[in-house]
Amino acid sequence: MSLSRQQIATDILNAHTRAQQARAYAAVSGTEQVSPPLALGASAVDHCLDGGLACGGLHEVRAGLARDIGAAAGFALGLAARAMQGDRADHVGRRGIVWVSDPAARIDGGGLFPAGLAQYGLDPSSLTLVEPGDLQGAMWAADEAAGCTGLAALIFQIKGNPARFDITATRRLMLRARGSGVLALVLRQSGGEEASAAATRWHVTTELSGADDIYQRGVGAMRLSLTLERNRAGRTGQWLLAWNPKVRVFDHAAPHPDRQPANPPAHPLDRFPPSSDRQDPPGAMGQVLDHRRDFGRAS
Amino acid sequence: MGLDQRARARGVRLGQSLSDARALAPDLDCHPAEDEETRALLFNIAAWCERYTPLVALDAAAQAGRDHGLFMDLTGCAHLLGGEAALVADLEARLHAQGFHVRLCLADTPGAAWAMARYGQGRIIAEGAHNEAILPLSLSGLRLEPALVASLGRVGLKTIGCIAHLPRAPLAARFGARLMQRLDQALSRETEAISPIMPVAELSTERRFAEPIARQEDISQVIAALAAGIIEPLERRGLGLRRCRIRLFRVDGHVSALEVQTARPLRDARMIARLFEERIAGLHDDLDMGFGFDLLRLDVVHADPFEGAQAEMMAGHSAGQGHDALVDRLGARLGLDRVQRFVLADTHIPERSFGREPVARLASHPGARRAASGAAALALLPDLSTPDAIITRPLILFDRPELMQTIAEVPDGPPLKFRWRGVSYEVARSEGPERIACEWWRDGRGARSRDYFRVEDRQGYRFWLFRHGLYGRETSEPAWYMHGLFA
CATH class of the missing domain: 3.30.1490.100 (DNA polymerase, Y-family, little finger domain)
Incomplete structure (x- = not known):
């Protein structure tokens, strides 16, 4: 996971050259707008992605369980915050993030908290929240937002794997995002793996925070465990990242000493969450976590 | 109450008892009056009449349910439909086709038109001719209270012409200024404005x-x-x-x-x-x-x-x-309400500290706007310029806090174990309490304070939860709630 400085420098140089070539190509062909990739800031991840996430493209961020939504939303919002930063040339004049949520996701997914967003390094006023009454409306709104060149990022929060949001729908979303250069993210809450047109798919879970030097019992800086499950353009991998809200970059984090490395999943899909409206749900689903009824009486 | 023409032809009159009317016309079709529905119908007709002019008003008496009339100001509109005669004919034909019996009159003043439509003949009164035209009409044509008309009748004043040229002062002294106002309005000595049902478009x-x-x-x-x-x-x-x-x-x-x-x-x-x-x-x-x-x-x-x-x-x-x-x-x-942006509110209770306003409404009142600008939001929070940005607020907040079963230290320690949405968690790290007092001016006496804790469980999930009520002082069995998720 650790890379030599020289290699990182070469990577950055390569990414630059590629972006320049792409721009030159776009200028000649005059058809497609190619934006430079969006680097996460963590060198190993960017290396694996050839410089970063393709900005005009669709990416999926998946939370396996309902309680992972905090971590997954954190990753998606971190990417969006990076897309908002004006350090990339073509993003002058792009402003705002549109957050479209499927009504089903709102039921147990909660809502965004502006004070938390501000601490996370994201200006709450840059967010436009769209809450259509049904999934069809939400998909339409996401399509519209993905095609808007004045936008930095789109986050489409969806619950489960609804049949209607299929590969055709994701492909449409991807094409529109590619045409406009918007960073389109599908934030799938309690959703399983599914074939889609997304360029990358990330599975995000939470990780034990590092201990604070001052207050040993306290909760330290947050950490995310990222698994790049699918990458159309290259390798996949698994990393431990921490978000730095001050400078808005993802940093690599050292694994926590308390963490038992016992049986790490060979592949993250050891269990399938229920799909929401499919005709053929997987047989045995979920895990029995706790059946003790008498819990909590003691207090 | 109302009668249609066929009933009138059979001899049924207004004011008759239903049994008498039934005796005259055994097949009488009668329905109870529904004022609300009638008013709604009249309003719909008024909306329809806007095809002729933007200035359509309900008669004040119609609003009170006594009479069913509409005013339309056709100034500058008639030529669009081929002149006044063509317009009135078109209006009458269309309303008739919809099944309404209407009496129309076009005159220089609303008052004169009102009188002529109800008590006079002729649908279009030539310009300036309305003064002569309404003189022979009954005084009821002046939109007066029935009692006033009756008392005028007792002294022999039955038509508008009778009072039009009488000395004004004694008449006003005896019958009130309202009479003179109505007379002046009908005779265009005083202008009368009608208030259209719809705001007039630019x-x-x-x-x-x-x-x-x-x-x-x-x-x-x-x-x-x-x-x-x-x-x-x-x-x-x-x-x-x-x-x-x-x-x-x-x-x-x-x-x-x-x-x-x-x-x-x-x-x-x-x-x-x-x-x-x-x-x-x-x-x-x-x-x-x-x-x-x-x-x-x-x-x-x-x-x-x-x-x-x-x-x-x-x-x-x-x-x-x-x-x-x-x-x-x-x-x-x-729908405009479904596209929203955050606005901040002046309170510390988390779920009340922000609102979501439709973007369209925010943009239309730039002055009165309290936008959740980053600067304003950050000002409320710890300084981010310190090397370690401490995050004390979750990214995800539940709309309403969710009740949990919890084992916690008494009196005000952090939770040790809790069970939320059917799953139990063991707390590995915690920070708190951060006390947020209730708003007694809103919630009243007896509302409880909240002690918020940031908690991380053994798997690394980070939660924001609170104890509702101070142990021993506000309650003996404080309840615990889950309120948010950190990244």
Whole structure:
């Protein structure tokens, strides 16, 4: 996971050259707008992605369980915050993030908290929240937002794997995002793996925070465990990242000493969450976590 | 109460008892009066009458349910329909076709028209002739209280002509100023304004069809043409539209209205047409076309000054692709309330500390706006310039805190174990409490404080939860709630 400085420098140089070539190509062909990739800031991840996430493209961020939504939303919002930063040339004049949520996701997914967003390094006023009454409306709104060149990022929060949001729908979303250069993210809450047109798919879970030097019992800086499950353009991998809200970059984090490395999943899909409206749900689903009824009486 | 012509022909009169009326006409079809419905019907007719003029008002007596009349101000409108006679004939024919029996009169003053329609003959009174025309009419034609008319009748004053030339002072002294006012209004000695049911649009453009249109594509095309027609007058006035309304007059008399709002002054016909297309698409076929529409009108309800150079200046950004245009389109299709932005509120209770306002409403009141600007939000929170940014607020907040079963240290320690949504968690790390007191001025006496804890469980999930009530002081069994999730 650790890379030599020289290699990182070469990577950055390569990414630059590629972006320049792409721009030159776009200028000649005059058809497609190619934006430079969006680097996460963590060198190993960017290396694996050839410089970063393709900005005009669709990416999926998946939370396996309902309680992972905090971590997954954190990753998606971190990417969006990076897309908002004006350090990339073509993003002058792009402003705002549109957050479209499927009504089903709102039921147990909660809502965004502006004070938390501000601490996370994201200006709450840059967010436009769209809450259509049904999934069809939400998909339409996401399509519209993905095609808007004045936008930095789109986050489409969806619950489960609804049949209607299929590969055709994701492909449409991807094409529109590619045409406009918007960073389109599908934030799938309690959703399983599914074939889609997304360029990358990330599975995000939470990780034990590092201990604070001052207050040993306290909760330290947050950490995310990222698994790049699918990458159309290259390798996949698994990393431990921490978000730095001050400078808005993802940093690599050292694994926590308390963490038992016992049986790490060979592949993250050891269990399938229920799909929401499919005709053929997987047989045995979920895990029995706790059946003790008498819990909590003691207090 | 009311009678139709056939009943009158059989000898039924108003004021008769129902049994007498039944004796005269055994097949009498009678229904209880429904004032509310009648008023609604009258209002619908008034809306329909706007096809002739934007100034349509309900008679004050009609609003009180005593009488059913409408006023229309046709000044400057008659020539559009081929003159006054043609307009009145058209209006009468159309209302008749809808099954209404109407009495119409066109005169110089609302008062004279009211009197002539009810008590006089002739539908169009020539200009200036109304003074003579109403003189022989009964005093009831002056829109007076029945008691006043009766007392005037007792002294022999039965027609308008009787009082028109009497000395004013004694008449006013004895019968009140109201009588003189009504007389003056009828004789155009005093002007009378009618208050239209709909606010008058700044600009209107309309298109009539010989053959009604009922296809959505046709409607979209007509809207595009109307929008194109409204650009030039907007340009001349230096305005851009903020709110506009399309009104669809169905051939059977039903009128529907669709409204769109924009976040910024807009003067682009294509964009306007597109907003309406989204608006119509958002109806999901709820627009009942019936037998088609024979008149479409585009009203500019509200317009703001618009600088021509304001259009997108950025290279590579064609107008209509920008952020504002997106917000307008989303609002037009999904409903304005569904496209929101955060606003901050002045309170520490987390779920009350912010609100979500429709973007359209925020943009239309820039002065009264309390936007959740980053600076304002950050000012409330710990300084981010320190090397370690401490995060104390979660990213995800539940709309209502969720009750949990918890084992915690007494009296005010952090939770050790808790069970939320059927799953138990063991707490590995915790920080707190952060006490947020209740708002007694809102919640009243006995409301409880909250002690918030940041908690991390053994798997690394980070939660924001609170104890509701101070142990021993406010309650002996404090409840615990889950309120948010950290990243």
